Amino acid sequence: MSILINNNTKLIVQGITGRExxxxxxxxxxxxxxxVAGVTPGKAxxxxxxxxxxxxxLEAKIESGANTSILFVPPRFTRDAIIEACEAGxxxxxxxxxxxxxxDMLYCTNYCKKSNxxxxxxxxxxxxxxxxxxxxxxxxxxxxxxxxxxxxRSATLSYETANNLTNEGIGQSTVVGVGGDPICGSTFQDxxxxxxxxxxxxxxxxxxxxxxxxxxxxxxxxxxxxxxxLVAFIAGEAAPEGKRMxxxxxxxxxxxxxxxxxxxxxxxxxxxxxxxxxxxxxxAVSTILNKIGD
Amino acid sequence: MKFYEYxxxxxxxxxxxxxxxxxxxxxxxxxxxxAKDMNAPVVLKSQVLTGGRGxxxxxxxxxxxxxxxxxxxxxxxKKIKGYPVTKILVSDKVDIKKEYYLGITINFQNRKTSLxxxxxxxxxxxxxxxxxxxxxxxxxxxxVIGLQNYHLTPLARAxxxxxxxFNQLKIICKKLYLIYEKYDxxxxxxxxxxxxxxxxxxxxxxxxxxLESDDNAxxxxxxxxxxxxxxxxxxxxxxxxxxxFVTIKLNGVVSIVSNGAGNAIYALxxxxxxxxxxxxxxxxxxxxxxxxxxxxxxxxIQDEDVKVILFNVFGGITRCDEIAKxxxxxxxxxxxxxxxxxxxxxxxxEKGIKILNDAGFQAFMYLEDAIKKIVELIDKxxxxx
Numbered sequence: 001m002s003i004l005i006n007n008n009t010k011l012i013v014q015g016i017t018g019r020e021x022x023x024x025x026x027x028x029x030x031x032x033x034x035x036v037a038g039v040t041p042g043k044a045x046x047x048x049x050x051x052x053x054x055x056x057x058l059e060a061k062i063e064s065g066a067n068t069s070i071l072f073v074p075p076r077f078t079r080d081a082i083i084e085a086c087e088a089g090x091x092x093x094x095x096x097x098x099x100x101x102x103x104d105m106l107y108c109t110n111y112c113k114k115s116n117x118x119x120x121x122x123x124x125x126x127x128x129x130x131x132x133x134x135x136x137x138x139x140x141x142x143x144x145x146x147x148x149x150x151x152x153r154s155a156t157l158s159y160e161t162a163n164n165l166t167n168e169g170i171g172q173s174t175v176v177g178v179g180g181d182p183i184c185g186s187t188f189q190d191x192x193x194x195x196x197x198x199x200x201x202x203x204x205x206x207x208x209x210x211x212x213x214x215x216x217x218x219x220x221x222x223x224x225x226x227x228x229x230l231v232a233f234i235a236g237e238a239a240p241e242g243k244r245m246x247x248x249x250x251x252x253x254x255x256x257x258x259x260x261x262x263x264x265x266x267x268x269x270x271x272x273x274x275x276x277x278x279x280x281x282x283x284a285v286s287t288i289l290n291k292i293g294d
Numbered sequence: 295m296k297f298y299e300y301x302x303x304x305x306x307x308x309x310x311x312x313x314x315x316x317x318x319x320x321x322x323x324x325x326x327x328x329a330k331d332m333n334a335p336v337v338l339k340s341q342v343l344t345g346g347r348g349x350x351x352x353x354x355x356x357x358x359x360x361x362x363x364x365x366x367x368x369x370x371x372k373k374i375k376g377y378p379v380t381k382i383l384v385s386d387k388v389d390i391k392k393e394y395y396l397g398i399t400i401n402f403q404n405r406k407t408s409l410x411x412x413x414x415x416x417x418x419x420x421x422x423x424x425x426x427x428x429x430x431x432x433x434x435x436x437x438v439i440g441l442q443n444y445h446l447t448p449l450a451r452a453x454x455x456x457x458x459x460f461n462q463l464k465i466i467c468k469k470l471y472l473i474y475e476k477y478d479x480x481x482x483x484x485x486x487x488x489x490x491x492x493x494x495x496x497x498x499x500x501x502x503x504x505l506e507s508d509d510n511a512x513x514x515x516x517x518x519x520x521x522x523x524x525x526x527x528x529x530x531x532x533x534x535x536x537x538x539f540v541t542i543k544l545n546g547v548v549s550i551v552s553n554g555a556g557n558a559i560y561a562l563x564x565x566x567x568x569x570x571x572x573x574x575x576x577x578x579x580x581x582x583x584x585x586x587x588x589x590x591x592x593x594x595i596q597d598e599d600v601k602v603i604l605f606n607v608f609g610g611i612t613r614c615d616e617i618a619k620x621x622x623x624x625x626x627x628x629x630x631x632x633x634x635x636x637x638x639x640x641x642x643x644e645k646g647i648k649i650l651n652d653a654g655f656q657a658f659m660y661l662e663d664a665i666k667k668i669v670e671l672i673d674k675x676x677x678x679x
Contacts, residue, residue, distance in 0.1 A: 020581075076513060098579065101511035102400060103437070103478050109405050110438045125610055137580070139610045139641040154556020155580070156608045159640060163608075180555055182402045209559060212402050235559045238566035245562075246540050246555025246577045249402075260563075278560065279662065 002129035003149065003174045003194040003201070004092055004118070005033075005068060009133045012060050012069040012090070014039045014081050016048050021072035024137045025051060028070075031140050033133040036064035057081075057088040068092040070126060070135050078122060079104035086117045094135050095121035095185070105183040112185060119185025123247070124177030125155040136177065146171015148285060149195040151188050152207035153180050153214075153247065157235060160278050161207055168282040170289075173200040180247030182211065188218035196226050203229045203288050205281060206272070210236030211250040211258045219270035229288045230272040231281060234260045295507050298341040300383050301521045302503035305477060311469050311484075313500040316385035325366035328384040329359040338365055339502075341381040342374045346418055350374045355387060388501065393486035395419055395430075396466065397504075398474045400481075406434040407474070409441070409467065411449050415486035441471040459489060462498045477518060478511030530574055530597045537589050539576050546571025547601040548668060549594040551587075553578045553612040557661075561606045564661060568669050573599040580611035587620020588627070595628060601675060602668050603628070605636040606661055607646075614638040614646030622653040633671050637664040 011028065015021040016038025025048055029035045037060040038048055044055040054060035057069065069090045073081045078100045085093045086108075093112065100122045112119040120127060126136015131145035138155070142163040148170060152158035155177055162175055176191055178184050188206055195201045204226075208215035215234065222230055236245060236252070237260040244251045252259045264274045275284050297305075300318045307313060315332070318341070319325040329336045340352035347353060352374040356362035362384065369379050393415035401408040411431045414422055423430055431452055433445050446467055450460045466487065474482045483504035490497050512519050534541025540555070548565055550572055552558035558575045565572055574597050576590050594600055607617050621636060628634060637658045638646045650657040658664040 075510065099510045101478055101514075102480065102508045103475065103511070106400060106405060106407065107437045110436050114438065137611045142640065152556075154554060154559075155610060156552070156554035156557035157560060158556075159608045159610055160557065160560075163639070183400070183405055207556075209556065217403070235556060235563060238562045238572070239559060240544065243542060243544070245542060245559050246575060247559075250555060250559065277564070277662075279660075 001198055001200050002132055003191070003198045004120070004176065005127050005129050005133045005135050005174070007132050009068050009135065010034050010036045010064060010066045011135060012037045012039055012057060012064065012066040013051075013072060014057065014069055014085065015072035016040055016051065016053060017043050017046070018072055020137070022048050024072065027137070028134050031134045033135065036066050057084045057090065061088045061090065066090065068135060069094070071095040071097065073097060075099040075101070079108055082108040082119065083111060086112050086115045090117060092118045092120070093185070094124070094126050095119070096124055096126060096137065097121075098123045098180070100181070102181070102183050105181065105185070109183060109185050120176065121179045121185055123181045124179035125158065127174060127176050129174045130172050142166055143175065144171040146173065147200060147202035147289070148172045149198070149201040149204045150175040150207065151178055151191055151204070152176070153178055153209050153249065154207060154235065155180075157207045157233075157278065161205060161233075161281055164279060164282050165285065168286070170282055170285055173198060180249055182249035187214045189214070189221045192218060192222055192226050196228060201228065202292065203231065203285060205285070206230060206232040208232060208234045208263065209247065209250050210234070210239050210245065210252050210260050210263070211247070213258065215263050216266045219267045219272050222272070223270040229292065231284050231288065232267050232272045232274050233278055233281060234263045234267070234274070236260050295509060295512075295518065295522050296343045297505045297507070297518070297521065298343065298381065298523070299339060299503055300341060300381070302505035303500075304521070305473060305505060305517070306500060306503050309469055309473050309476075311466060311500055313503060314385050314388050316383045319366070319382050319384055320380065322363045322366040322370060325382055325384055326359045326363040329356065329362035332384070332386055335387040336362055337385045337387050338362060338369060339383040339385060340369050340372070340374050340379040341383055342377040342379060344375045344377055347374050352379070388488060388490050388499070390486070390488040390501070391491055391496070392489040394489070395485045396470065396487045397481065397483035397485070398470055398479070401434060404434060407437050409433045409435060409445065409471070411452065413452050419485065441468060458496055459498065466498060477505070478508045478515055479505060480508055481506040530593070533596055534576060534593045537593050539578070539590060539593060541593060542575040543597070544572045544574060545599075546573045547599060547672065548572050549597065549600040549603045550575045550606060551578060551590055551594060551603060552576075552606045553580060553582060553609065553617070557606050557608055561604060561661060561665075564665050565668070568665055570665070570668060570672060573597055573601075578612070582612055582617060582620070584616055584620035584623055587617055588624045591624040592627060595632065600632060602671055603632060603634045604664060604668060605634070605638070606664070607638050607640070609638070609640030609642065612640070613642045614640060615642045615649055618646035618649035618657075621655065622649060625653070635664050635667050635671070637661050
């Protein structure tokens with residue numbers, strides 16, 4: 001059935017009349033996503049193709065019955081747009097912006113938790129459940145429907161992984177970009193229970209990187225609570241300490257905390273299959289699928 | 295952005311947190327003048343963006359202006375943990391009865407705000423956390439709720455319910471929390487927060503001040519951005535920043551230009567597996583135009599360490615043909631002794647590869663093949679890897 005998004009997704013695009021918003025609203029629709037409305041304050045009554053535009057999320061939701069929203073909104077307006085969606089009762093909010101102030105995300109993350117809205121992002125390409133729906137801006141031709149769940153901090157490395165799997169004939173259930181920022185609405189750990197419950201998903205891939213300890217927390221949680229096998233790759237082995245490596249969240253603390261080596265050791269100790277190269281993932285996944293008889 | 299102590303003090307004072315007196319000097323003679331004006335024993339504090347400067351010899355006590363000047367010359371010629379000393383804060387030497395630690399930071403683990411307090415101030419807090427974790431009080435605050443009085447009850451207990459001190463501490467906590475939010479901080483810290491006695495009255499004052507803010511919020515933090523000393527960044531990183539890119543300077547020979555931080559880091563890792571070092575990383579981020587690619591090339595070739603440029607592109611929102619056009623248009627500006635190696639994958643790959651091939655460039659589909667090509671080129675150049 002995939003996780004988070006599927007054939008029942010009814011999507012609002014916040015910021016639909018902007019250049020990226022319009023462009024990707026069309027692509028998401030073309031992929032088969034049910035894009036039911038757009039929101040841009042001041043543009044109520046207009047249309048993007050046949051998608052009606054509303055002034056507010058609440059109005060859009062009442063008219064369209066939307067349950068999901070994606071934000072093509074600049075960083076400085078992201079906080080407001082997330083809270084608006086949350087207050088309107090949107091169940092899943094995907095925010096792609098890169099460079100949102102961390103205190104804004106800290107606030108939104110906690111706010112959404114209290115309201116039972118699921119927040120994904122920021123700094124993510126979005127979510128795709130191949131063959132069903134895409135809520136994001138990824139190039140959809142590299143994905144294929146299947147049984148592997150993917151979560152990734154990096155957009156480009158999630159593309160690499162999906163592409164490599166598809167080329168080997170291994171499809172994906174849902175691919176989620178958790179985002180490259182140090183504060184993200186949904187962490188690896190937050191998403192694991194969804195994959196666990198999803199019948200379509202047989203194995204889960206984590207594409208992590210240096211910085212923080214989200215991978216370790218997820219691995220420890222998985223050891224106790226998740227029955228499905230996990231495969232992980234950690235980027236940033238060659239990164240020096242104390243240098244922020246492009247993603248705001250990718251930094252190794254002096255002393256090696258958050259470093260690739262520590263992470264890999266920790267993940268292995270928690271029973272995760274850790275691969276050294278991204279290109280090793282299809283083999284590792286095939287082996288696991290064979291073992292569990294899929 | 296990390297700030298010097300004297301900058302952080304300015305913000306703290308502005309928001310009503312009392313610090314010890316202090317003035318900044320950039321030369322030994324200025325130190326002499328300030329010490330003379332203060333007419334009392336002084337503390338000389340090297341202004342460097344690193345912790346543990348006391349242990350590293352960056353703090354000196356002087357009894358008179360002459361001594362202050364002599365110590366200052368020593369400090370100015372010194373490096374503290376690799377950082378040159380260009381400014382010294384001359385501060386009055388206060389008679390401290392007791393030292394506390396107080397800090398507020400984003401807790402990335404549980405996505406809350408953490409207020410941290412200890413009655414054992416003046417020491418390295420991370421060391422203390424390891425050796426005597428029971429001496430540290432950590433209070434997690436939900437940013438939606440904000441700092442409330444009840445959060446601080448454990449601090450009162452730690453002070454033995456000393457009302458006079460706790461009431462002052464409470465006010466400082468609230469002011470510090472306000473600074474943390476108002477200035478988009480990742481960290482604000484007072485270590486030590488000192489208890490002093492003046493004419494029989496006990497007072498809490500900040501002896502040190504630390505502030506690190508969030509770059510993402512710079513657009514709404516003009517007070518901080520005006521204060522910030524950009525000389526603390528690498529030259530090539532600044533050139534990149536002014537061209538609109540995140541650029542990271544490293545020690546090596548290959549420049550990695552990518553359409554995302556993730557595949558830049560991965561290229562860095564793979565290069566290392568082939569024993570090749572990286573000079574810099576430049577992230578085009580999503581949706582780069584040919585003009586943007588040209589701009590990026592103009593940044594990375596200004597790094598004198600660069601011997602090879604590697605384009606590692608996996609297009610999603612980014613289109614390979616746009617990248618290829620940009621590369622071809624940049625040819626004239628790239629010195630002939632710097633070869634360009636391209637890896638194109640994803641959106642419009644075929645078109646991109648054709649554009650490159652027509653211009654005489656090779657394009658690889660797999661990153662590892664591109665890296666093998668670099669190995670070959672560097673072997674030919676005979677340079678150190």
